[in-house]
Amino acid sequence: MPINSKIVVLTTCFVAGAATAKDRDESYHADFVFGAPAESTEAWEVTRGGRLYDNWYATQDMDKPEDTHPAWPASNVKKSGGVTTRCKSCHGWDYRGADGKYGSGSYQTGIAGVMGYSGDATALEALLRAEPHGYSEDMIPKDHAQYISTFLAKGLDDMNTVINFDTGEVAGNIQNGAAVFQTTCASCHGFDGRALDWGDADEPGYVGTEANANPWEVLHKIRNGHPGVEMIALRAFDLQVGVDVLAFTRTLPVK
Ligand code: HEC
Ligand code: HEC
Structure with a gap:
């Protein structure tokens, strides 16, 4: 199947919202999402x-x-x-x-x-x-x-050292975050973070929406992944890498 049509199929499934990898019957994802490595790190x-x-x-x-x-x-x-x-x-x-x-x-x-x-x-x-x-x-x-x-x-992670408690401003390198986002996150979320939408017609929920509304939540998900889906986690890398990605995602469209 050409790559483009695959992406269309995946995107269509996600639009409904809370579908998990198991609902979508993609067994190759289910082990990553719900299983455990034989020898876990x-x-x-x-x-x-x-x-x-x-x-x-x-x-x-x-x-x-x-x-x-x-x-x-x-x-x-x-x-x-x-x-x-x-x-x-x-x-x-x-x-x-x-x-x-x-x-x-x-x-x-x-x-x-x-x-x-x-x-x-x-x-x-x-x-x-x-x-x-x-x-x-x-x-x-x-x-x-x-x-x-x-x-x-x-x-x-001590979020108070990387996210301003009052303003939500993030102490990250946007250029470095863009490099990581475009080569990893974008495979599912698209280059502008709008390929998956967990909101509704009036209030879309994109990566940019979430990162601006609640950077603390998004940093938690960048570091640990998102429950019940095949999202990656940046835990194996330095905290600063995740913080850089977070800083970049705050520049993405919120609508
Ligand atoms: C393999 C696919 C995949 C990759 C790679 C991926 N994600 Fe996700 N992500 C998902 C899916 C699927 C969801 C769930 C969307 C939904 O609920 O409709 C999600 C959810 C999210 C959410 C929030 C959901 C919420 O409900 O609040 C954020 C924020 C997010 N991803 C950011 C990122 C960032 C940043 C990266 C890169 C570090 C990333 N994702 C990489 C698949 C992926
Ligand atoms: C409905 C609210 C609620 C939920 C949900 C909840 N907790 Fe708690 N948790 C409490 C309360 C209340 C205390 C006691 C601390 C206090 O009185 O403020 C507590 C205390 C704790 C403490 C600290 C104990 C200590 O002695 O320092 C840990 C650790 C903890 N919870 C872990 C968890 C974990 C893990 C989960 C999810 C599996 C969870 N909690 C879910 C209400 C909750």
Whole structure:
């Protein structure tokens, strides 16, 4: 099949939004997305943990829970249902909870961050099974709790050193970011970041849209990938490479 028609087929599938690699029945992707290497490196484990932190159910191809998490504060009526069970919803994309960007806005909960958490895998699993978390083994199995613990121990980038907390401005080299983006990200997102759209007709969601609205979220995804799809992760490279890409993506069209 010529390359162009392949791209058209992929793009068409993505337009619907939440389709995962499994929905699309592309088994060659499914192993990358949901499987694990026979001998996994620490970098890979950190990224799997990072995607679980982002969205544990999409990362495992599970249904989104219907109920609001019991620890979600009643004071926040803006969010409810399954989204409130994602680690990031309480602890933040910058891992700082109430001390970070979620100190205000639609995800305000007053809950502390996870930056600097020092528990090992056993301690973290116990923490996740107990109150206030209450994740069962069916929700987050033991090996997945381990990936999250590796992520918490090795994967929490200090975003305050590279993204301006108040303005969202990014301390990155745009030219270098463009070089990386054009040779990697563009294979799926297009050169201008608009080949995939997770928004709707009125409010499109492109790489440029997201990078300007929430650079903390986009840096997390650049470093760890996006749950349930075959997106790459730049974790094996220096943080600065991801920061450069982030700086470039903020120059891309938002509409
Ligand atoms: C609905 C909100 C909520 C969600 C979702 C949530 N947590 Fe928590 N988490 C809490 C609360 C509450 C605490 C206690 C800290 C506090 O009181 O501010 C906590 C504490 C923690 C701590 C710190 C413990 C310590 O002693 O420093 C870690 C680590 C943690 N959570 C990891 C996770 C992980 C991993 C996930 C996802 C699998 C997750 N949390 C999902 C609410 C949540
Ligand atoms: C192999 C394909 C692929 C590559 C390469 C790739 N992505 Fe993605 N990316 C995806 C898919 C698929 C989605 C999910 C889109 C959706 O939900 O419709 C996604 C989602 C995203 C999202 C946000 C989604 C959201 O819901 O907030 C961002 C931001 C993003 N990618 C940025 C990047 C950047 C930057 C790079 C390069 C470092 C990159 N991607 C490389 C496939 C890819």
